[in-house]
Amino acid sequence: MDFSFTEEQHRFRRDVREFLEEESEKGALEVRSNYFIETSSPEFSRKLASKGWLGLTWPKEYGGADRSYIDRTILMEELMRYQAPLMYHFFGERQIGPSLMHFGTEEQKSEFLAKIINAEISFCLGMSEPGAGSDVAAVKTSAREEGDYYIINGQKTWTTHAHNADYVWLLAVTDPEGPKYRNLSEFIVDIRAPGVEVRPLYNMIGVHSFNEVYFDDVKVHKKYLVGKKNKGFYQMLAQVDYERAGIERLMQNYPLFENLKAHVRNSPLSSDSLVRDRLAQLEIEFQVGRLLVYHVAWVIDQGRIPNYEAAVSKTFCTLYEQRLGNMATEILGEFGHVMPGFEGTPFKGDAAESYLWSPSYTIQGGTVEILKTVIATRGLGLDFKER
Ligand SMILES: Cc1cc2nc3c(=O)[nH]c(=O)nc-3n(C[C@H](O)[C@H](O)[C@H](O)COP(=O)(O)OP(=O)(O)OC[C@H]3O[C@@H](n4cnc5c(N)ncnc54)[C@H](O)[C@@H]3O)c2cc1C
Structure with a gap:
């Protein structure tokens, strides 16, 4: 199996990162954990649309770029690094548009698809x-x-x-x-x-x-x-695997993780064996989660519905994000509990906020218990039988 990206994909990643760096320098981005889910910005969504980065995987006949889900994951990974505000176009681009292409009438397609991809309407x-x-x-x-x-x-x-x-x-x-x-x-x-x-x-x-x-x-x-x-129920089922599949399930707290590593690197904590062990463990989990997410994208690119794979990936990634919030507050000690706005708050209060956000990660888009049931039944073939 080839785990490497193509030259074109590397170039695409660099283009996206360059754009985000410029936006960040202009002050258009606030790089703070969970900002992506908290914020809806039609202006920013329209900037992505003007670059042709909305509907990357949509067919050309609907205004998309007909590119792969691996490419879309590269785009999302870079956007998540910067916690770019995506909520204005997020649901429309990710799942409503594709559902309309599958199930919608021609009239519905012509009324909504172009507006979604141009970030003119939000769902x-x-x-x-x-x-x-x-x-x-x-x-x-x-x-x-x-x-x-x-x-x-x-x-x-x-x-x-x-x-x-x-x-x-x-x-x-x-x-x-x-x-x-x-x-x-x-x-x-x-x-x-x-x-x-x-x-x-x-x-x-x-x-x-x-x-x-x-x-x-x-x-x-x-x-x-x-x-x-x-x-409608069966139509909806087709949507939820795409909802569960994305790298946003892994990177909602990416700024916190980066800040935490830098903080430990630059302090006496870097010699503390327990802290070293904990951070190394988080790094392993982040890298495994990233591979799982790219694997799901690859499965979609093979034309398969990533039912079991998306459930594995979302379960692993959201539990990692919870552990990150927990460990950040532990490592920072009492400073980890200080909310934004107070003097001396480390990382703009990211640790405390992530800790409080984190129970929702394993609920939204399907709870861990439900996803494990999907893994057990669809992945492992463990059907309920009469005793
Ligand atoms: C941040 C956030 C954003 C959300 N956004 C949206 C949104 O935009 N639109 C939308 O429609 N919904 C949204 N949701 C709702 C989300 O989809 C539901 O919360 C989720 O599906 C769980 O449903 P519930 O809250 O009713 O919990 P319940 O289904 O009541 O579950 C309660 C507990 O029981 C467990 N449980 C339930 N059934 C079983 C079972 N059969 N086997 C084992 N355990 C079980 C669950 O795992 C959970 O631990 C959002 C939720 C959150 C937290």
């Missing part, structure tokens, strides 16, 4: 509800047919960046009497439509990155039903 994902997360097929939000429209009622929760989005990609019940998994459909809903209300949720750091979204008799034209009615 959020309306799947989870208070009683439906891991078991997302338990959603209660309903879409009732009435003439040319569906009438939507219900509540979504943990909806990341709904407060910055133009549209919500919604999973709703279209056949209340139908069997589980075969009673759901996907819709595109204008977030400013009458009856939609977005309410902020603050995480324990005090950051507003997700929301509750309420739907009260919201009228959605039937042309915004995506794919086949009552097949």
Whole structure:
């Protein structure tokens, strides 16, 4: 197996890094852990679009560059090094666009794809509800047919960046009497439509990155039903492997890791055998995680759905990110608990913030327990049997 990048890929990485270095010098980037997920910047997304770096893997007929997932991972790796603000285009470019290409009507494709790739519109994902997360097929939000429209009622929760989005990609019940998994459909809903209300949720750091979204008799034209009615659950499954696959699951705290290594290198801690051991262990885990992520990209480039591989990669990478947050606060001692804004806070409070962010890493996009079930069943063939 050849683990090396091609000359063209090295050149691409250098181009991206050069661009980010310039942006950083201009003050357009704030290199701080978790900044990427906290921040939506239409301006920055449009800069990436103008470089042709949105929709890198999309086919040319939809405005993409038809390049490989390895290339996309190179791009994302460099963007994550700088924690570039990506949330404005993130969901649209990563999974909504590809879903529309697969399941959308020609009218939907021409209405949305070009706008996504040019960073003119932003999407959020309306799947989870208070009683439906891991078991997302338990959603209660309903879409009732009435003439040319569906009438939507219900509540979504943990909806990341709904407060910055133009549209919500919604999973709703279209056949209340139908069997589980075969009673759901996907819709595109204008977030400013009458009856939609977005309410902020603050995480324990005090950051507003997700929301509750309420739907009260919201009228959605039937042309915004995506794919086949009552097949929404199966359509959604095709999306989640791509959601789990990316290098952002490994590098949300990359600035913290770099700062921590530099801090130890330049202090007497560099002679402490326990600290040396811990940092070396983190380095091993980071390198293994990176290989897993590139392996997933390679699997996608072979034309396969990275079901089991993405579950392995996301589980490993998110647990590594948690251990990084834990170890950073341990190594820094009492300074590791100081939040941003206080005098003497190491690394702008990255350690404390990462520690507080870290429980969510193993929940969002599928919990570790669910991913291990995917690995056990799809990877290892361990089906449940009658005892
Ligand atoms: C930061 C963040 C951002 C998010 N953004 C979005 C978003 O944009 N859009 C969206 O729709 N959702 C979003 N989510 C929601 C996320 O997808 C759910 O939180 C996740 O799927 C888990 O669902 P839950 O919270 O309902 O927990 P539950 O499903 O209730 O799980 C609770 C616990 O039980 C365990 N468990 C559940 N079922 C099983 C089982 N069968 N076997 C073993 N253990 C099990 C879980 O692993 C977990 O430990 C986000 C979540 C977070 C933390």
